[in-house]
Amino acid sequence: DAGVIQSPRHEVTEMGQEVTLRCKPISGHNSLFWYRQTMMRGLELLIYFNNNVPIDDSGMPEDRFSAKMPNASFSTLKIQPSEPRDSAVYFCASSFLTGSYNQPQHFGDGTRLSIL
Amino acid sequence: DAKTTQPPSMDCAEGRAANLPCNHSTISGNEYVYWYRQIHSQGPQYIIHGLKNNETNEMASLIITEDRKSSTLILPHATLRDTAVYYCIVMDTGRRALTFGSGTRLQVQP
Numbered sequence: 008d009a010g011v012i013q014s015p016r017h018e019v020t021e022m023g024q025e026v027t028l029r030c031k032p033i034s035g036h037n038s039l040f041w042y043r044q045t046m047m048r049g050l051e052l053l054i055y056f057n058n059n060v061p062i063d064d065s066g067m068p069e070d071r072f073s074a075k076m077p078n079a080s081f082s083t084l085k086i087q088p089s090e091p092r093d094s095a096v097y098f099c100a101s102s103f104l105t106g107s108y109n110q111p112q113h114f115g116d117g118t119r120l121s122i123l
Numbered sequence: 124d125a126k127t128t129q130p131p132s133m134d135c136a137e138g139r140a141a142n143l144p145c146n147h148s149t150i151s152g153n154e155y156v157y158w159y160r161q162i163h164s165q166g167p168q169y170i171i172h173g174l175k176n177n178e179t180n181e182m183a184s185l186i187i188t189e190d191r192k193s194s195t196l197i198l199p200h201a202t203l204r205d206t207a208v209y210y211c212i213v214m215d216t217g218r219r220a221l222t223f224g225s226g227t228r229l230q231v232q233p
Contacts, residue, residue, distance in 0.1 A: 011166075040220055050167070050223035063220065098166050104219055111157065112221060114166030 032101030
């Protein structure tokens, strides 16, 4: 079975450039999560969607970050303009959530982002 | 979500059982205990979860104390590929996203 697919796996770009990270969740899952991992802060939630609707974006650092989920099989996380402090590994995860039960989340292999 | 406490690191000999403890003394009745692990440079991997009963799957066993204030993840026959950071997370069904702590870095020694 195909897992969560993220692209690109690595991205190196210069400060000020726009960066777009992509995620394809597992088919049939109704929720998608974006996490960021750094040495200083560990793994932290940025935003999550349920049925393509953003539910909690309280972890999005600032207006430079935006996320969309135009359909059930695709999501993007965009940083514009990028800054060196955005350098991190960004993970996408998906799950099937119901009103009373959370199935475990399945993670992609991440995008390692370096902003020079 | 209740806070969890885990030792920062543990060692285990290859082939032996690895027992990873987690303290969650403030857990409430509707909160589940989840375990994930992260092998170097990979995404976190789900291992197992439970509410109050002990659970077992093909990867591990989860033992939850009767008062639910602590739990132990057991890898019955650790291999070198089990070297990873293991995260214990407590989450209720109303909260959808995972809150990761620092985890336990398990080093399996040959």
